Amino acid sequence: MTETIARSDAGPTGDIPTRRLFIAGEWVDTVSGRTFESRNPADSRDVVGHFQAGSAADVGMAVKAAEMAFPAWRATPAPKRGEILYRTGQLMAEHKERLARALTREMGKVIAEARGDVQEGIDIAFLMGGEGRRMFGDTVPSELPDKWAMSIRQPIGIAGIITPWNFPIAIPCWKMMPALVAGNTVVFKPASDTPHCATLLVELMAEAGFPPGTVNLVTGSGSDVGDPIVDSPDVAVISFTGHSANGKLIAARAGRRLKRLSLELGGKNAIAVLRDADLDLAVEGILWSAFGTTGQRCTACSRVVVEEPVVDALLTRLEARARALRIGDGQEEATEVGPLINEPAVEKVESYIEIGRAEAELVTGGRRATGEGLSDGHYFEPTIFTGVHPMDRIGQEEIFGPVLSVIPVADYEAAVTAVNQVRYGLSASIYTRDVNAAFRAMRDFETGIVYVNAGTTGAETHLPFGGWKETGNGHREAGHAALDTYTEWKSIYVDFSGRLQKAQIDNQPG
Numbered sequence: 001m002t003e004t005i006a007r008s009d010a011g012p013t014g015d016i017p018t019r020r021l022f023i024a025g026e027w028v029d030t031v032s033g034r035t036f037e038s039r040n041p042a043d044s045r046d047v048v049g050h051f052q053a054g055s056a057a058d059v060g061m062a063v064k065a066a067e068m069a070f071p072a073w074r075a076t077p078a079p080k081r082g083e084i085l086y087r088t089g090q091l092m093a094e095h096k097e098r099l100a101r102a103l104t105r106e107m108g109k110v111i112a113e114a115r116g117d118v119q120e121g122i123d124i125a126f127l128m129g130g131e132g133r134r135m136f137g138d139t140v141p142s143e144l145p146d147k148w149a150m151s152i153r154q155p156i157g158i159a160g161i162i163t164p165w166n167f168p169i170a171i172p173c174w175k176m177m178p179a180l181v182a183g184n185t186v187v188f189k190p191a192s193d194t195p196h197c198a199t200l201l202v203e204l205m206a207e208a209g210f211p212p213g214t215v216n217l218v219t220g221s222g223s224d225v226g227d228p229i230v231d232s233p234d235v236a237v238i239s240f241t242g243h244s245a246n247g248k249l250i251a252a253r254a255g256r257r258l259k260r261l262s263l264e265l266g267g268k269n270a271i272a273v274l275r276d277a278d279l280d281l282a283v284e285g286i287l288w289s290a291f292g293t294t295g296q297r298c299t300a301c302s303r304v305v306v307e308e309p310v311v312d313a314l315l316t317r318l319e320a321r322a323r324a325l326r327i328g329d330g331q332e333e334a335t336e337v338g339p340l341i342n343e344p345a346v347e348k349v350e351s352y353i354e355i356g357r358a359e360a361e362l363v364t365g366g367r368r369a370t371g372e373g374l375s376d377g378h379y380f381e382p383t384i385f386t387g388v389h390p391m392d393r394i395g396q397e398e399i400f401g402p403v404l405s406v407i408p409v410a411d412y413e414a415a416v417t418a419v420n421q422v423r424y425g426l427s428a429s430i431y432t433r434d435v436n437a438a439f440r441a442m443r444d445f446e447t448g449i450v451y452v453n454a455g456t457t458g459a460e461t462h463l464p465f466g467g468w469k470e471t472g473n474g475h476r477e478a479g480h481a482a483l484d485t486y487t488e489w490k491s492i493y494v495d496f497s498g499r500l501q502k503a504q505i506d507n508q509p510g
C-alpha cells in the first residue's frame with residue numbers, strides 16, 4: 001500500500017505532500033503547474049495537502065484517456081467489470097480506518113460518521129459489483145408469432161462525475177460504481193474542499209485493477225474543471241450533487257448539448273411530530289438528523305413540524321439535549337458535533353441566524369462555538385429557533401448547518417401542508433404511534449424518501465436515493481435506479497417467421 005500512496009504523491013513541500021491528477025493510469029501534474037491546498041476544518045493551521053489546480057487542458061487529456069479506454073471497457077463482460085468493483089470494495093474495507101481518519105481530517109465529520117461514509121462507499125461497490133451479473137432488461141412476448149422481443153442496457157460513453165465535500169467517499173462511489181459497472185468510463189472532479197479523500201479513493205480503484213483511462217481524476221475548481229467537463233462534447237452524461245444554484249447552471253450548460261444529467265441538489269427536510277408520538281424517541285431522531293454531520297447533509301432535518309399540544313414538552317427536551325452536545329474535533333470518539341467545512345460556511349450560517357432572529361425566537365445556540373481547542377476550527381453551536389412560520393426564510397431556505405426551525409401546527413393536515421410547502425422534496429419523517437397517520441404520511445409527503453419513527457437521514461444504498469421538485473431533475477442514485485442514469489435502453493426485435501410481419505396491422509381483425 002505504501003507504494004500505491006507514493007504514486008499520487010509528487011513529493012513534499014516542506015512536510016506537506018503534493019498530490020497529482022490521475023489520467024490514463026498515470027499520476028501526473030497539471031499542464032499549468034498550479035496547485036491549491038486543502039486544510040483541516042477542525043484546525044485550519046493543519047494543511048492536509050497540496051493538490052493540482054486543473055484546467056480545461058487537463059480535462060481535455062482526461063476525456064481523451066476516457067475515450068480511448070471506452071471500447072475495451074464496454075467490451076469487457078459486465079460480470080468481469082463487477083469483479084473489479086468487488087476488489088475495490090474489499091480494498092476499501094481493508095483500509096476503512098485509514099480512509100475514515102483522512103476523511104475526518106479533511107472534511108470534519110466525527111469519526112463514527114466518517115466510518116459510515118466509507119462504509120456507504122463499500123456497500124455501493126458491492127451492490128454494483130453484483131449488478132455486473134444482474135444487469136437485466138425485459139424479455140417479453142411479441143404481439144406477432146415467431147418474433148422475439150427484449151430490451152438490454154448499454155453504456156452511454158464517458159461519465160462526468162462532479163461531487164460534493166459532505167460525503168467525500170460515499171457520493172463519488174454512488175456515482176462511479178454504477179457508471180463503471182455499466183461499461184462507461186469516468187472523469188471525476190471532486191469538491192475542492194476534499195481532494196485528498198478523492199485521491200485516496202482513486203488510488204484504491206487503481207490498485208483494484210480498473211484499466212488505465214477507465215477512471216480519471218482531475219482536481220480543481222468548478223469553473224476551471226467542472227465547466228469544461230460539462231461543456232465537453234465527448235462527455236455524454238453528467239452526474240452532479242451540490243447546491244441548487246450550481247445544479248441549475250449545470251443543467252443550462254448540459255441542456256445546450258442535450259446531455260444526460262442527474263442532479264441531486266438541496267433539501268429542507270422536515271420531521272413531523274404528532275401529539276401521540278414517543279417524544280423521547282423523536283428527540284433522538286431530531287438531534288441526530290439536525291446536528292449530525294453538523295447539519296451538512298442533503299438529508300439533514302432543518303424543520304420540526306410539531307402539533308401544538310406537544311411543542312413545549314418537545315422543545316424543553318430538545319433544548320437541554322442540544323446544549324449538552326459535545327462540540328470538537330471529530331477525531332475524538334466522544335465528539336458529537338464537528339466543525340463546519342470552511343469559513344464561508346460559518347458566515348452563511350451566521351447570516352441565517354440574523355434572519356432567524358428577526359423572524360422567530362432563538363431558543364439556543366446562534367453563535368460560533370468557542371472554548372478550549374475550538375479557536376482554529378470552523379465551529380458553530382447547535383441552534384434551535386421556535387415559533388417559526390412555514391413560509392419564513394429560515395423555514396424555507398437550505399442553510400446547510402446546525403440550525404433547526406421548530407414550526408408549531410394545529411393538526412395533521414396543517415403538518416402535511418407545512419412539510420410539503422417548500423421547493424425541495426428529498427426526505428421527510430413522521431413520529432406517531434397511530435398506524436393510520438403513519439400510512440397517510442407515507443402517501444402524502446412530497447419527498448423521494450419517507451421515514452416513520454426515524455430521523456430524515458440514513459438512506460441505505462439498495463433503494464433509490466433522490467428527491468422531488470427542486471431537489472433534482474427526476475433521476476435517482478443508488479439502488480438499481482442508478483443504472484438508468486448511466487445506460488441507454490436498446491429494444492431488440494428478432495423475427496424468425498421468415499416473412500414480413502407488420503406490427504399493429506397484421507394481427508388486427510378485418
Ligand code: UN1
Pocket residue numbers: 120166167241296297298299300456457458459460
Ligand atoms: C447527502 O447528504 O447528500 O441518507 C447524502 C443519508 C446518507 C446520504 C446523504 N446515507 O443521510
